[in-house]
Amino acid sequence: MKQELYKKAIAVLDANFQDGGFTIPSAGLYPFQWKWDSGFIAIGFAHYDVEKAKTEMRTLLDSQWGNGFIPHIVFHTDNDSYFPGADFHQSELHPLSSKKYRSTGMTQPPVSGFVLQEMHRIAEDKNDMLNFIKEEIDKVFDNHVYFYENRDPKDEGLVYIYHNWESGTDNSPVWDDIWDTMNPPEYNFVRKDTTHVDASQRPSKREYDHYLYIIDIAKQNNYDDGKIAELSPFLVQDPLFNAMLIKSNQALIELYELIGGNEDKIKTLLQWQAKSIASFNEKLFDVELGAYVHYDLRNEKAIRHITSSSFSPLFANIPSPERAKVLVNTMMDKFGGDDRYLCASFDPTNDRFNPRKYWRGPVWINMNWMLFLGLKNYDFSNVAEQMKKDSIELIERYGFYEYFDCRKDTGNEKPTGYGGNNFSWSAALYIDMVN
Template identity: 70%
Template sequence: MKDTLYKKAVEVLENNWKEGFSIPCAKLYPFQWFWDSGLIAIGFAHFDMKKAEQEIETLLDAQWGNGFIPHIIFHTESDTYFPGPDFHRSDLHPQSSKKYRSTGMTQPPVTGFVLEEIYKISKDKPATLKFIEGVIDKVYFNHEYFYDNRDPQNEGLVYIYHNWESGTDNSPIWDDIWKTMNPPEYTFERRDTTHVDAAERPSKREYDHYLYIIDIAKEHNYSDEKIAELSPFLVQDPLFNAMLIKSSKSLIKLYERIGGNEEKIAQLTQWQQKAIATFNEKLYDDSLGAYVHYDLRNEKPIKFLSSSSFAPIYAGIPSKERADKMVEVMLQKFGGDHQYLCASFDPDSERFNPKKYWRGPVWVNLNWMLHNGLKAYGYSDVALRVKQDTIALMENNGFYEYFDSRKDMHKDGNAGYGGHNFSWSAALLIDLLEKEE
């Protein structure tokens, strides 16, 4: 069964490969996405290193003149996705890419640790290190962009200005922020709900909020300063910042391997020290026993548990004592016998919805991070459970975008939701199967 699953995963990646990059899945997501691309490259590295490298090169080729990397790069015209390039208008920013149209938002910066993963997987390490040497400065430049432009209080934590930047698009974490806003009613034609059940997607009113935030950014030509001053959505996200910290750790290791680059290593180390200290001080919630989001616009923590609350384990941020508490909380709240680990939102909350995008389903990418983080901290039994749960979800349902966290929903193999033949689900399954415990 494992061999068959592996072959199917390879097939999914090959089918979603375009000229030099991958799409997450046909129709629903017909372009290149920032964090998807990185995670997809990890899967390719196991059987086609050339494609893994091209994936990264194409992504970095769309970098703006200020180091920013957009969350969607519109390589082709497509009428199956809204909002497209004509709505986003990346050209409004003076330093946006002249070669590619894109959004003016970003996504969790995974590229640094992806390069390290690719190096670990490589069977020809000198050749892979040579490739990394050719692209690593662009990733460093991206980190520099964040710390120079997205940290207005100079505390080592960067903000996101749109829920799409978090990667956890319609999480219940944002509900209270929406209550502080009253955007206009937009008239537009949704494309996503023609491909998947509307019950699995954000509502029309949620989309009004999403578009309104983009309009405010566009009005100011995507100026980071103006966004920090005026955006109604301004959040320090534990998942986003953990990915940046994890990626910086990887860049330090890779620069040391390459040799030279002392100044960059010193700068990365400085960012790391400040980031980890503030992260632990500001984002850890003692009463919940995990990390939470911080609403920078309204200067208050957003006290909800989600899979993002545990992501800092992957970046090595919590002390062992804190990690013990986090694992206890995760197992108690998210890990009952009737549940697959790890739901994307607190199953005890009234806002939990195990069918709806980031409001409760299990996502393979977060599970992959949790698995690796738990293993690094020495929680091998829990890490193994996360891995086995993740594989079981795909064995039962196929390579969906996300999965119901309730075990009893999987009896007939109909509990995979969102996009089907989803690239990062397939890619990270390959990585999980390759790395035998």
């Protein structure tokens, strides 16, 4: 471990931690609390400041709505360096939204369950951490109830997302075909992200029109889930989102077993698990591509592209060992090679791949962290080690960036890190990976 860099990682997290008891992903660019960022951040804190780790999760879970929903951004302050902010999202339109915090009316991948388990794994004082978990765990369970009751209209055990921002992989080329089915108005608005980061590394204005339009439809319906399921032009079963839910279900089962009692909840979780895993394997695996893919529920068709999300089921123990082998072959065949770092966010052999643009190709540390653990779990030790080594090398070489070029420096191109710098989850998961 490089001591200096480890100290720098801690400095990044501590500087991004705010008085309100939450951590911003990156100063300027992202000035509020984001749901899945918070989870990864708490894992980093757990290694050196347990109280901050608990505070991070406590604050996030405190933003829960009356129906179990947990929003994707919690607007703790009136900072206007981000668009679209609280006034655009208007979470107050939903009758059960938090009265304490303004937020968005959409969510993000359900990481909280497995984050609590990671915090318990890392904690030296297990009793103290279990006491904390006892206080918070039911909120995560209620969040899963919300998903299964409101986001699974066909009762398949697979939940939908209604906005690309819910996926976390905002401008993935996977959504391009959905944008082709829509024709949103040209909105007039002032972007803030491109004042912090070069526009070539961010989504286009036209993409933002689509993002805002979907929110407008949800708002016209007061963020009512039934109406959204009926009317949203974007309705997708995302393998990453569903894998996170399944991973968190499993974590909740194991944590409830540790706590004792809670038989009813464990029984419900086991039922969800059996159904979700079966449907996931049945519906989202594309035999020809040798990978899991997204399913467009609105237009009733599979979106047949390979992304780093396609491999995330490894993290949640979803594929059989045989299928895991197929997945890893696909990964190494298309995303691997001596001239590349693992793991590009989008298929480098596809025309839509862009190594510098956000979720259209660059390497993301949170995805690599999940893939590393998944590969290790299936005993792909060499690939797992490479995933970890590549992640650490990218950070050592370029810094705690938001995302990284997957191409190795051969002299012609100048690959580097992109997006926000001093990025919290890159620092947090670096801390976890080198520990």
